[in-house]
Amino acid sequence: MNQTSFRLRTLAVALLCAAALPNAAFAAAPAAVTVQPVPELRADFMMGADVSMTDEIEKLGGKFYDAQGQQKDIFAILKENGVNWIRLRIWNNPVNAADVVEGGKTISRKGEPVGGGNNDLAATIRMAQRAKAQGLKFLLDFHYSDFWVDPDKQFKPAAWEKLKGKELEAAVHQYTADVLKALREANASPDMVQIGNELNGGMLWPDGKTWKAKPEEQIGGDDGFVALLSQGIKAVRESDPSRKTKVAVHLANGATNDLYRRVFDLLTKKGVDYDVIGLSFYPYWHGTFDDFQSNVDDISSRYAKEVVVMETAYAYTTEDGDGFPNLFNRDMQKSVGYKATSQGQASLVRDVINAVAQVPGQRGAGVFYWEPGWIPVKGAGWRTGEGNAWDNQAMFDFKGRALPSLAVFKRVREAGTAADVPTLLPVAPLKLTTYVGENFAPPEKIRVAFSDDAQREVWVSWNDVSAEQLKQAGNFKLVGHLSNFDVPVEAAVAVVPRRNLIEDPSFENGKLEGWTITGTAAAISNERNPGNAKTGQQSMHYWLGEPFKVEATRSYAGIPNGTYSLKAWAAGGGGEKSIELIARDCGDGKRYTKTITNTGWQKWAQYTVSGIKVTNGACTVGVAIDGQTGNWGNLDDFEFIRDGAN
Incomplete structure (x- = not known):
């Protein structure tokens, strides 16, 4: 999943993790949710769960209980609730190869486990064996890294840092083959293998990177990406000549059709041998159900491939289980339209399953829920030393008891009753x-x-x-x-009367239409993430993994002369050399500015440039950022208004 913005936010928030809530006697089982059945589901439809945190959670004292409060193996609880596939990520060597820089400070953690599940081969084998013992099928997710990878970062493992070209390709092939051999010998062979994780921009950067942050950047491009991807696939095919083990290629942003066409057109052109198109679809990040449905319908037909949602999730509460800030907040439920309740969680998962099941030609093959068992247990954080920002999106409560929503994977197959069909509530004007x-x-x-x-x-x-x-x-x-x-x-x-001259001031059209970006253009984007927006779902976002200077401006001509004000809301991690609201070229030769000082994630403040004198019927307004490596922030709800206008 895409976690760059999340990682940056959590680094900016200086909070300590509290211990998970102690186990206590459970009250009566909570009321069941209503689930509308999904018609015409394939008999082999993948009802999946990624439970890669399980090994670490249990080592640190976490326990799991069924809906009645009886302690059980989490794999057994999942199976009882209709789950038939398990997904596990694997990292090459999940220890810190160097000290960690957090919040601008260097923390001595060289050689320590990275956290986030510490998903090495040994942990993967243990969990895969448990899944197989329950009769569950197993999807293996190769990250080809020592820690998280996603569309914004694809770090090489430390052991491969100096490898390039054929040597790096050979390492990918050999490592993939070795892992599959070890799993086979442990009687825990995967039924599907995912080569790479969320490969929007390639893998194993820079050798397999497909886009440039700046013109002079040296990358492997499309050819480098395809060569590395193909070596992983080759190892899977060699390990199972019968081809019963399916091969998946996985991207994020599951509602963005042009992304999927770009990547899979390339794979088709290059003759890459794969079976399944994997998608991440988090509705609060990735777009609407309509856009998602259009994308999966299109790509399944265009490439004649099965499609599987490898990751989705939603919150059952906006409360926090461990004192560490959660990724999902109250505003997200408003933007997506599902309440953060166990019922709302079940309804969203049901609707994702239904969308995949509707893919023509029965090519919609399954849905995996991401980390339903990531309950708040001290030490089981995103990284060693951090807490759990995902606990309110688990499908177990903070004490480890299965929520009623977990049964959605079973209930969608049942006949259902009239009570399971949702009814329209009164529509307010x-x-x-x-x-x-x-x-x-x-x-x-x-x-x-x-x-x-x-x-x-x-x-x-x-x-x-x-x-x-x-x-x-x-x-x-x-x-x-x-x-x-x-x-x-x-x-x-x-x-x-129109007062604000800036059209789409909160960026809800998903574009930067009307804005001129100069300087380091890669640092500025229109981001869909309600957690990063002041209002709505979108905002102007800036971030880059190197120093940058960029301006985003709008120019106006033929506007009435007079005095104007420019306003905008801003929030971010801080640390920029400078960030300013600006107005210039308004006829009097002045450059008007207001300094912005960001103090943290969701710590919004409004800034105003007042007294802008327009004397020539024209003006250029916007924001100028002089950023250091890793600086990030968001701007939203711009206003450019003539003072006294009605």
Whole structure:
């Protein structure tokens, strides 16, 4: 999964991990959730769980209980709840090869276990054997690193740091073969092997990197990536000439079709031999269900491959189990539309399973939930010395008791009852805004609430809006009807003069449309992550793994002369050489600025440049960042307003 932003945030938060809650007598089993069955599921549909933290959690005292409070093997509990596949990651040698730099400070941890599961070969074998003993199938996830890899980082293992070209390719082949041999000898061979993890930009950087952060960067490019990937696949095929062991290639951002076309068009062109397209789809990061459905439908047909969601997850609470800040927060449930409850968690997982099951030609092969057993146990953190930022997205409560939502993997196959079908809740009137004299198009879809703690988008047909209603400021009522439901809906529409000259001020269109990026352009992006946004789901994000200077600006012409103000909200880790709101080229020769000082993740502050004199009908406004290696932050809700404008 993509954790760069998360890692940076947690480094900026100086909190100590508290111990996991002590085991205590359990109350009566919580009420079961409602789960609408998923029709036409393949008999062999993968109901998967990544439980790579299990070995470490149990070593540190963690225990697991079924829904009735009886202590059991977690693998047995998962099987009882419909899970039929287990996913385990493997790291080459998960110890710190050097001291660790955290929050700008060097911490002496050379030679210590890295944490995060310490998923070496021995731990992987132990867990794989337990899965096999329960009759569960096993997906092995090679990271080809000593620690986490994802789209933002693909670090080589320390032992391979100096290897390049054929030597590095040989190392990938030999290591893959050795791991598979050891698993075979332990009677724990994988049923599917994932070569690399979230390979949006390649693997084993820079040799297998497919994109440049700057023109002079030396990378292996597409050819380097394909060569390394192919060596891993070759080792799998050699270990199982019968080809019963499936090979998967896994990317993140599961709702981004152009990414998948770019990578898998390349693999098709190069004749890479694989069986399954793997996706990560976290709705609070990666996009809408509609975009996800469109992507999996397209790629399964375009490449004639099965598709499997290798990672998804959602919160069952916004509470925290160990005093370490959680990744999922209250704003995320609002943006995605599912309540952070056990029912909401079950409903989201059910809807992901349903989306995959709908892929044409029965090519939707399965869904894996990421780390349902990562309960808060002291020491079992993302890294040694950190706490657990995932505990509220587990499918066991903070004491290790299975949540009712865990049964979703079994319940989607059952016949169900009328009570399991979610019903539409009353639809509150909408509030919409449009601007005097501009075109107005009410939303084609609106999100409505259902009885299973989920909000889903439904189509709505609206009555026509006349030009007269938009000629001047005022209010009017708009009436519509929900498609597929015999339910009317109303909207109160406010027609107001446009004050803020910045269109899409909170970046919700998913682009940087209208912005000019100069300098180190790779440092700036439109990020979909409600946890990093002031409002909505998107924000302007900056980060780069090296020093950078960049400006993001918008230029205006033909605007009325007068005095203006520029405002924006900012939050981030701090440490930049400088970060400023700027306004220039407004006719008086001045450069107006306001210094931004970030103090931490989600510590938002609004900054204002006031008294901007526009004398030539033009002005350029934006933000200028002079950043050091690893500086990160987000900007949101920009305003450029003429003072006194109505």
